Amino acid sequence: MATRVAAATLLPVVLSLLLLPRTDSSSDDYSAFVYAGCSQGRYAASTQYASGVDSVLTSVANSAPYAPYANFTAPSDSSLVGLYQCRSDLPASVCTGCVRSAISRLSSLCSWSAGGAVQLRACFVRYGNDSFLGKQDTAVLFKKCGGTPGDAGGVAMRDSALGALVAAAAPEGGGYRAGGSGAVQAMSQCVGDLDAKACSDCVSAATRQLKAGCGYATAGEVYLGKCYARFWANGSGGFSSSAGRHGFGLVHAIATGFFASLVYVSLVI
Numbered sequence: 182m183a184t185r186v187a188a189a190t191l192l193p194v195v196l197s198l199l200l201l202p203r204t205d206s207s208s209d210d211y212s213a214f215v216y217a218g219c220s221q222g223r224y225a226a227s228t229q230y231a232s233g234v235d236s237v238l239t240s241v242a243n244s245a246p247y248a249p250y251a252n253f254t255a256p257s258d259s260s261l262v263g264l265y266q267c268r269s270d271l272p273a274s275v276c277t278g279c280v281r282s283a284i285s286r287l288s289s290l291c292s293w294s295a296g297g298a299v300q301l302r303a304c305f306v307r308y309g310n311d312s313f314l315g316k317q318d319t320a321v322l323f324k325k326c327g328g329t330p331g332d333a334g335g336v337a338m339r340d341s342a343l344g345a346l347v348a349a350a351a352p353e354g355g356g357y358r359a360g361g362s363g364a365v366q367a368m369s370q371c372v373g374d375l376d377a378k379a380c381s382d383c384v385s386a387a388t389r390q391l392k393a394g395c396g397y398a399t400a401g402e403v404y405l406g407k408c409y410a411r412f413w414a415n416g417s418g419g420f421s422s423s424a425g426r427h428g429f430g431l432v433h434a435i436a437t438g439f440f441a442s443l444v445y446v447s448l449v450i
């Protein structure tokens with residue numbers, strides 16, 4: 182407890198971001214860490230809130246094998262909600278493992294925080310009492326561009342691949358969308374509490390961020406409050422073949438406006 186209190190007072194009020202070189206996350210490293218945020222508001226052990234957090238996170242873990250998205254409300258406190266969203270194109274076994282890993286990250290990074298969120302490669306878990314369920318949120322939380330510098334032809338393919346995401350209809354039961362143009366692939370995933378229109382709006386905002394902020398980069402990803410989008414080059418035609426998801430040479434990352442409704446501290450490890 183003493184350590185936790187000390188840690189709490191050390192947490193900066195202003196959002197902080199620390200970016201360390203990540204170990205190369207291969208495309209099937211589904212539990213690789215992307216970002217996490219914890220509220221500054223905290224709860225005490227052995228309170229109704231504490232048991233509510235346990236309850237929603239337990240429900241999240243139990244539900245992951247059966248659906249790529251679900252939300253849960255604490256039995257004792259209707260303002261306390263937890264949800265998870267897996268990449269809905271991946272098998273349930275991946276979702277289950279990823280969510281389990283995300284909850285364990287949350288417990289260590291955001292212990293006693295009234296709200297917290299963690300994004301891993303294949304899943305997102307968030308809980309809190311800050312009324313986020315069903316609300317659009319296009320704040321940029323994490324952004325990275327990289328790869329071997331491409332050229333104008335590659336940029337055109339990127340824009341077209343990203344445009345396909347916005348135009349795509351999400352398949353039934355999941356906010357995953359995929360698009361491609363020539364050598365460039367793109368994907369996006371919305372959190373399941375957004376309807377199709379809100380998902381399109383969020384993906385559209387994400388693709389604008391990538392187009393505006395990634396220059397000639399041949400790979401990029403941006404995480405907004407309720408969706409994320411990525412693109413990467415997989416072949417020739419202007420983009421270097423080395424510039425896949427593994428090829429982040431230049432790294433540009435920002436994190437702003439993390440959960441505007443509460444002061445959250447962003448942790449990127």
Ligand SMILES: *[C@@H]1O[C@H](CO)[C@@H](O)[C@H](O)[C@H]1NC(C)=O
Pocket residue numbers: 222223224230260295310311
């Ligand atoms: C959320 O819960 C925390 C911990 O119980 C409390 O301090 C805070 O006031 C609550 N916030 C809202 C918006 O209810």
Ligand SMILES: *[C@@H]1O[C@H](CO)[C@@H](O)[C@H](O)[C@H]1NC(C)=O
Pocket residue numbers: 361363364365366415416417418
């Ligand atoms: C890139 O990958 C996609 C999907 O695997 C494939 O359809 C496309 O032909 C590839 N493009 C190039 C130029 O290799």
Ligand SMILES: *[C@@H]1O[C@H](CO)[C@@H](O)[C@H](O)[C@H]1NC(C)=O
Pocket residue numbers: 251252253314315373374375
């Ligand atoms: C939250 O979960 C309930 C129960 O499964 C469901 O009926 C509701 O549509 C969900 N709400 C949102 C915004 O996802």
